[in-house]
């Protein structure tokens with residue numbers, strides 16, 4: 001397994017992958033190492049967090065507002081800014097005097113003051129904001145002249161252009177709003193209150209007749225609401241773009257998101273939402289990850305309620321509206337969180353190691369086979385339903401069970417086919433003592449389905465039989481072409497989805513074969529599906545052993561019961577010979593050389609009686625019978641291969657195979673069982689109540705399990721393989 005994992009996730013492949021991803025998603029020219037992206041991520045995260053903290057700590061005095069605006073002012077700038085602040089305070093005092101005179105409401109004054117401070121600062125600080133802005137553009141222009149520009153660079157320029165326009169709009173708005181009255185200002189500040197048609201603001205018909213009015217308004221308003229300078233927003237966007245470059249592998253291209261939301265373990269966003277009144281932090285996230293506002297003027301209730309309301313709006317809302325808001329925002333966030341998680345790269349075992357089974361929730365127990373117990377589980381991060389097969393370790397005395405290793409290895413190799421169950425990942429138990437395999441969950445196993453149909457007196461139509469056979473043969477053909485023998489094909493190892501797709505499962509006995517053939521054990525394949533060459537003890541076998549099983553399965557699809565249900569090896573081979581005739585050297589050259597043949601004497605059954613089983617053609621026509629006979633040919637060398645069987649004329653004649661989705665549906669047994677109750681282990685002392693305290697203490701010290709202690713006539717048996 002390790003070889004395989006290592007080979008499929010070696011360094012070269014990973015770096016290729018990340019390169020491809022960055023090509024798709026990046027907006028800067030150079031592909032930077034992952035560590036730099038992490039640095040950026042944490043830098044950005046820190047910057048946002050510190051802003052938030054400062055916001056929370058601060059009252060609305062101008063000093064803190066100023067601090068919030070500035071991006072770590074340099075020493076040289078500091079003095080200038082102090083002077084600027086002093087001037088601002090002076091102005092504030094003047095304004096307050098004026099306001100008192102005119103008897104305005106305090107709230108109105110504050111709004112006005114804040115708005116003016118922001119506006120004036122944006123206009124007056126050319127060395128800070130303007131300079132940075134130009135620098136920003138120069139940087140992108142320079143990138144644009146570097147000749148060979150990849151697509152992501154062009155998209156970066158487009159972004160820059162978008163940002164520049166947004167910034168211009170912002171400045172434009174500020175220029176105009178400086179002349180506007182505070183009331184006008186308020187009108188445009190609220191994203192919920194858009195001006196009615198014909199309701200032209202006094203400040204020079206702002207965005208009037210512009211079809212993108214709403215979009216532009218929102219863009220500006222978001223900037224204002226968060227009390228960030230436009231430059232700061234641009235920088236956040238730039239940093240964001242870099243994060244996206246390294247973290248999102250999206251088939252639809254780059255997607256904006258903040259690091260806060262990418263952490264599935266963290267639900268502090270939800271906590272914030274619970275208290276929708278306290279939505280300061282949401283505003284910041286809003287800026288970071290909200291898609292551009294829609295151009296549509298008519299918004300649905302859901303859209304309306306999933307926007308962060310203004311304080312004032314919140315207060316004006318009825319309780320029901322507040323509730324609707326809370327719910328809509330919670331829903332939106334959950335959806336977005338899930339969408340983002342779904343875009344994260346799937347697990348890379350070579351890079352991350354196996355995840356722990358705690359990452360899954362057990363929904364119910366499906367079934368228990370010889371080699372493992374199968375549960376239906378739910379991925380706690382993505383809610384994806386999977387089948388979790390716990391590989392039985394206790395039967396293994398020498399480390400990791402070889403069957404488990406083979407199963408994982410073979411499935412990883414062959415699983416990339418629609419008719420073979422797909423393995424998602426390998427998981428470790430909490431104490432690292434159990435191994436689980438997470439596979440795609442397939443609702444039915446064919447055996448239970450056939451039993452159900454038989455009980456209900458139903459049969460698959462001929463078209464359905466053909467579809468099943470074609471899917472089965474297709475999966476096997478794929479496997480054989482990869483030099484894999486399944487060696488345990490039977491109806492309980494075939495699964496079928498609700499949508500009629502058949503999948504081959506249980507690769508616990510699968511092996512890779514080669515040319516020339518190597519000797520393998522002949523004790524493989526469940527008895528009823530075991531080929532005559534295996535029953536006669538051959539150790540040099542190949543794909544025909546699987547094709548025999550396919551023949552038995554085809555008959556079972558039609559008859560709804562096993563074709564050769566022997567109770568032992570001898571009875572099994574006898575049943576086969578009775579139905580198909582006892583072979584001779586003429587029919588099966590070399591049969592007399594097989595060990596089993598030499599050791600036993602078989603009654604001579606000269607005729608093939610198989611046809612009778614199918615009610616002389618009523619259940620299977622001649623063409624179908626030819627295929628079945630081709631699969632159940634005694635001589636393995638003459639047995640049909642999967643490729644030959646797929647080309648069989650049975651599939652070409654009417655009735656044709658039906659589309660899988662037209663299969664009848666049945667309630668799945670696998671979804672009905674209850675989840676097992678959590679196992680509570682009793683304290684060792686209780687379980688050893690029958691043992692005297694001194695001995696109990698000793699046993700505890702040696703970690704002896706109670707089942708090793710026989711009650712009465714006490715005898716202690718250590719299992720050396722366990723300690």
Ligand SMILES: Nc1ncnc2c1ncn2[C@@H]1O[C@H](COP(=O)(O)OP(=O)(O)OP(=O)(O)O)[C@@H](O)[C@H]1O
Pocket residue numbers: 366367368369370371372373374387389421439440441442443444445492493495505506507508670
């Ligand atoms: N991917 C899956 N989705 C749903 N159910 C599954 C899945 N894989 C296995 N099962 C169920 O679990 C049962 C046992 O699984 P599996 O055959 O893999 O275990 P096993 O121990 O190898 O069995 P066996 O005794 O046949 O060798 C299957 O018959 C099927 O009902």
